[in-house]
Amino acid sequence: GQNIDQPTEMTATEGAIVQINCTYQTSGFNGLFWYQQHAGEAPTFLSYNVLDGLEEKGRFSSFLSRSKGYSYLLLKELQMKDSASYLCVVNQAGTALIFGKGTTLSVSS
Amino acid sequence: GAVVSQHPSRVICKSGTSVKIECRSLDFQATTMFWYRQFPKKSLMLMATSNEGSKATYEQGVEKDKFLINHASLTLSTLTVTSAHPEDSSFYICSARDRRTGDNIGYTFGSGTRLTVV
Numbered sequence: 001g002q003n004i005d006q007p008t009e010m011t012a013t014e015g016a017i018v019q020i021n022c023t024y025q026t027s028g029f030n031g032l033f034w035y036q037q038h039a040g041e042a043p044t045f046l047s048y049n050v051l052d053g054l055e056e057k058g059r060f061s062s063f064l065s066r067s068k069g070y071s072y073l074l075l076k077e078l079q080m081k082d083s084a085s086y087l088c089v090v091n092q093a094g095t096a097l098i099f100g101k102g103t104t105l106s107v108s109s
Numbered sequence: 110g111a112v113v114s115q116h117p118s119r120v121i122c123k124s125g126t127s128v129k130i131e132c133r134s135l136d137f138q139a140t141t142m143f144w145y146r147q148f149p150k151k152s153l154m155l156m157a158t159s160n161e162g163s164k165a166t167y168e169q170g171v172e173k174d175k176f177l178i179n180h181a182s183l184t185l186s187t188l189t190v191t192s193a194h195p196e197d198s199s200f201y202i203c204s205a206r207d208r209r210t211g212d213n214i215g216y217t218f219g220s221g222t223r224l225t226v227v
Binding site: 087 | 115143145151152153154155158200202204216218219220221223
């Protein structure tokens with residue numbers, strides 16, 4: 001079957017670093033996305049990993065290990081506006097995206 | 110970058126009526142359109158996938174006669190919720206992709222439609 005696991009909620013303070021983990025078991029794999037979604041809005045693209053390793057983009061970095069079925073999103077220098085839901089999404093070959101349930105991150109001052 | 114325009118952003122309708130949601134790709138050709146539904150505090154759930162000029166493929170449990178999808182052109186897809194009921198109240202989001210491009214480029218989301226059936 002298909003399964004994407006990520007923590008339901010996380011809290012952190014401004015300026016801190018937070019790592020959101022994601023494990024997946026899917027019948028196909030073409031890559032893994034991380035999306036950010038604020039309440040009532042559509043998801044916005046953060047990163048896409050196809051190969052193993054770390055992809056860094058500004059304050060956000062994403063890591064992938066295909067052999068372990070594992071990814072994480074690393075957020076540095078947290079800001080209040082980073083409070084949102086973070087979705088781990090698997091791109092299955094030939095089909096639509098498979099969404100995890102999302103991790104709601106709350107950043108406090 | 111690629112943009113998908115989704116309308117309306119919010120709609121309130123009476124039970125039993127039909128509502129049409131449009132998604133237009135503004136600067137690329139949406140060969141494939143995905144329609145998702147999201148209930149409060151839940152993840153996006155795929156409802157159906159449509160390729161331009163073909164009939165939509167519906168996910169298990171989604172009634173194709175209730176959720177009519179039309180994808181007649183490369184830039185427009187519509188979802189019509191027919192005979193709406195309060196339990197259809199949800200956030201509907203489309204996602205368009207040009208399958209001729211690489212996977213790391215596609216999947217542009219519309220801004221979503223908040224449907225409330227009263």
